[in-house]
Amino acid sequence: KQEVTQIPAALSVPEGENLVLNCSFTDSAIYNLQWFRQDPGKGLTSLLLIQSSQREQTSGRLNASLDKSSGRSTLYIAASQPGDSATYLCAVYSGNTPLVFGKGTRLSVIA
Amino acid sequence: DAGVTQSPTHLIKTRGQQVTLRCSPKSGHDTVSWYQQALGQGPQFIFQYYEEEERQRGNFPDRFSGHQFPNYSSELNVNALLLGDSALYLCASSLARISGNTIYFGEGSWLTVV
Numbered sequence: 631k632q633e634v635t636q637i638p639a640a641l642s643v644p645e646g647e648n649l650v651l652n653c654s655f656t657d658s659a660i661y662n663l664q665w666f667r668q669d670p671g672k673g674l675t676s677l678l679l680i681q682s683s684q685r686e687q688t689s690g691r692l693n694a695s696l697d698k699s700s701g702r703s704t705l706y707i708a709a710s711q712p713g714d715s716a717t718y719l720c721a722v723y724s725g726n727t728p729l730v731f732g733k734g735t736r737l738s739v740i741a
Numbered sequence: 742d743a744g745v746t747q748s749p750t751h752l753i754k755t756r757g758q759q760v761t762l763r764c765s766p767k768s769g770h771d772t773v774s775w776y777q778q779a780l781g782q783g784p785q786f787i788f789q790y791y792e793e794e795e796r797q798r799g800n801f802p803d804r805f806s807g808h809q810f811p812n813y814s815s816e817l818n819v820n821a822l823l824l825g826d827s828a829l830y831l832c833a834s835s836l837a838r839i840s841g842n843t844i845y846f847g848e849g850s851w852l853t854v855v
Contacts, residue, residue: 664843674846679843728789731783733783
């Protein structure tokens with residue numbers, strides 16, 4: 631059974647800092663991994679999708695990497711801003727199974 | 742292009758009552774999945790509908806049921822509500838013929854059971 635773990639559970643950083651969020655999964659037989667952002671009381675917004683054959687994806691100040699063999703992914707946020715404050719969730723897709731989510735990392739960027 | 746829309750956004754029900762939540766998928770999508778997200782937790786898969794049939798189901802009791810209509814919209818029904826059913830219910834849509842494509846989520850329906 632696939633399990634996804636996200637570390638840390640919460641993170642508080644000053645504005646401008648670069649930061650890394652971690653995601654690990656127990657079964658490396660995945661099709662892809664997605665990072666989502668969730669603002670308080672809101673739904674999920676997809677940030678980056680990495681296919682199993684890819685090593686990383688970039689979108690603006692965000693960069694996600696995937697090491698399938700070790701069951702790890704990282705989300706790198708450059709030059710953090712207060713508007714980046716949200717919960718970040720990673721989820722893995724393993725074919726004919728639903729997305730399996732971690733519990734998320736709650737990020738606070740202090741101005 | 743409308744994304745995934747859900748209704749209602751918030752509702753309060755009493756224990757033992759029944760609730761129906763609705764979802765319209767993103768234009769062009771034919772697969773709808775429902776997730777339950779308790780406070781401080783990641784979303785948990787309830788079930789998935791494609792071609793008006795339940796294709797996959799997570800570890801949820803039969804009190805949770807659903808339906809998909811010919812226009813691909815979907816309903817989630819929960820009977821005999823328990824306090825523990827209080828959560829954010831998320832609908833997600835995708836395109837079945839493209840395996841592993843980006844999945845889109847709605848804003849969710851907040852259910853409070855008192």
